[in-house]
Amino acid sequence: MQGRHVPVMLQRCLDLLAPALAQPGAVVVDCTLGLGGHSEALLNTFPAARLIGLDRDPMALKHAAERLAPYGDRATLVQAVYDELPDVLGRLGVPRVQGVLFDLGVSSMQLDEVERGFAYAQDAPLDMRMDQTTGVSAAEVLNTYPPGELVRILRTYGEEKFAKKIVEAIVRERAKEPFSTSARLVQLIREALPQAAKRTGGNPAKRTFQALRIEVNGELAVLERAVPAAVAALAVGGRIVVLSYHSLEDRLVKHIFAEGATSTAPPGLPVVPERYQPRLKLLTRGAELPTDEEIAENRRAAPARLRGAQRIREDAT
Numbered sequence: 001m002q003g004r005h006v007p008v009m010l011q012r013c014l015d016l017l018a019p020a021l022a023q024p025g026a027v028v029v030d031c032t033l034g035l036g037g038h039s040e041a042l043l044n045t046f047p048a049a050r051l052i053g054l055d056r057d058p059m060a061l062k063h064a065a066e067r068l069a070p071y072g073d074r075a076t077l078v079q080a081v082y083d084e085l086p087d088v089l090g091r092l093g094v095p096r097v098q099g100v101l102f103d104l105g106v107s108s109m110q111l112d113e114v115e116r117g118f119a120y121a122q123d124a125p126l127d128m129r130m131d132q133t134t135g136v137s138a139a140e141v142l143n144t145y146p147p148g149e150l151v152r153i154l155r156t157y158g159e160e161k162f163a164k165k166i167v168e169a170i171v172r173e174r175a176k177e178p179f180s181t182s183a184r185l186v187q188l189i190r191e192a193l194p195q196a197a198k199r200t201g202g203n204p205a206k207r208t209f210q211a212l213r214i215e216v217n218g219e220l221a222v223l224e225r226a227v228p229a230a231v232a233a234l235a236v237g238g239r240i241v242v243l244s245y246h247s248l249e250d251r252l253v254k255h256i257f258a259e260g261a262t263s264t265a266p267p268g269l270p271v272v273p274e275r276y277q278p279r280l281k282l283l284t285r286g287a288e289l290p291t292d293e294e295i296a297e298n299r300r301a302a303p304a305r306l307r308g309a310q311r312i313r314e315d316a317t
Contacts (some may be wrong), residue, residue: 007307009290013101013241014045016283016308020098020239021046021099026186028099029089029233031082031226038066038101041094043071052097053077053090056131056217079131083225089233096235104223105245123183128209128216136210141183144180147171153230154214157220157248165192166208182209188314208245222249227256231280234311239283241308250305257282279315283308 001080008012021028021042024051030039033053043051050072055061061079068075074164075265078088082102089097126139145153147167154163169192170179186205214220230240260280265272287305295302 006301008243008286008298008301008304009294010038010041012242012288012306013038013279014041016241017099017239018043018045020237020310022265023098024048024206025146026050026098027052027094028101029085029094029097029230030101031085031230032101032103033064033077034060034103036067038062038103039075042068042099042101043068043074046162049074049098051075052088052092052094054080054082056081056116058131058133064219079126079245081131081222081226083229083278085220085226085229085233096238097233098235098238100230100234100238100240102227102230102240102242104219104243104249106154123181126179126182126185126212129212138216139179142170143174153215154208154211156211157214158209159247160181160207160208160211162193162269190207214248220272223249223252227253231256231260231309232315233308233312234312236314239308240311241283241306244287244307245303248306253307254287257307260309274313277313278312279313280309283310 011117017028020026026046028042028046028049028051030036030051030053032058033055035038037054039051039053044048045262051068051071053061053064053068053075055064055077056079058079061077065077068077076092078092080088084274089095126137126142129135129137134145141153148169150170151163154160154166160166166189169188172185172187173179185208186203189205189208227240227242234240244253244255257280261278261282263272263276263278269276284307287307288305289306290301
């Protein structure tokens with residue numbers, strides 16, 4: 001499993017975090033541990049650093065723990081959703097960290113394990129929970145949500161132009177028999193969409209599956225809490241890097257970083273007091289994209305968008 005996992009934009013992540021992690025005793029948090037590819041590279045590249053790895057998926061933690069076992073107590077792995085970062089750091093007695101990495105979206109393992117139901121190319125149970133011990137599954141969302149709520153989810157999280165058509169078909173079909181597997185949903189989407197919409201953009205079920213996954217795992221709500229919490233956990237000079245895989249995630253991260261990098265001073269002040277000065281410095285001009293070479297090596301890197309920022313001052317008291 002580790003052999004087929006290629007960490008996305010790995011060298012760029014390491015380069016952006018390097019100035020903050022070279023010092024002895026530096027702590028870096030991998031908020032989305034997955035199979036531990038980024039974490040392994042961080043531990044290798046920065047031998048004086050300690051790593052805290054978070055993941056909500058027990059299977060991911062198990063595989064990552066095996067991979068990172070050679071690093072001993074330099075790696076502390078915790079089952080947690082990444083918006084729980086402040087609680088995790090509090091329990092570990094770590095007041096501030098020097099680096100934070102988010103690699104958002106669904107992991108290679110979750111995509112490749114058919115029974116998880118993330119992939120639309122294979123028939124599987126409609127689950128999509130990153131932690132299968134808690135929460136509602138994608139099947140429960142499809143079978144129980146009101147039509148208007150399903151339309152909102154597909155439009156907002158999947159940016160699906162034909163959400164109403166798809167939901168009408170879902171409601172009609174679930175009245176005959178509840179949904180349980182992905183193949184039936186994929187077929188329904190194919191039949192619901194106009195011919196022209198099926199000619200471009202890859203699998204026509206992609207947007208609906210993305211929307212369901214985000215809803216099932218509360219991904220955007222979690223991210224909206226997690227990124228400000230991660231910025232707050234950074235020591236001055238600390239750095240944060242976020243890899244996003246769709247426009248909703250990237251826009252949210254862009255907004256949070258831009259807000260932190262903007263003065264809050266009222267207009268017209270001749271001298272801006274420190275409490276109004278920006279807390280962040282942007283490390284990337286816009287969102288950086290993977291190279292053609294990386295996409296050729298790892299097709300899952302294609303939609304990646306990377307942004308980085310540095311903490312440059314404490315919050316005003």
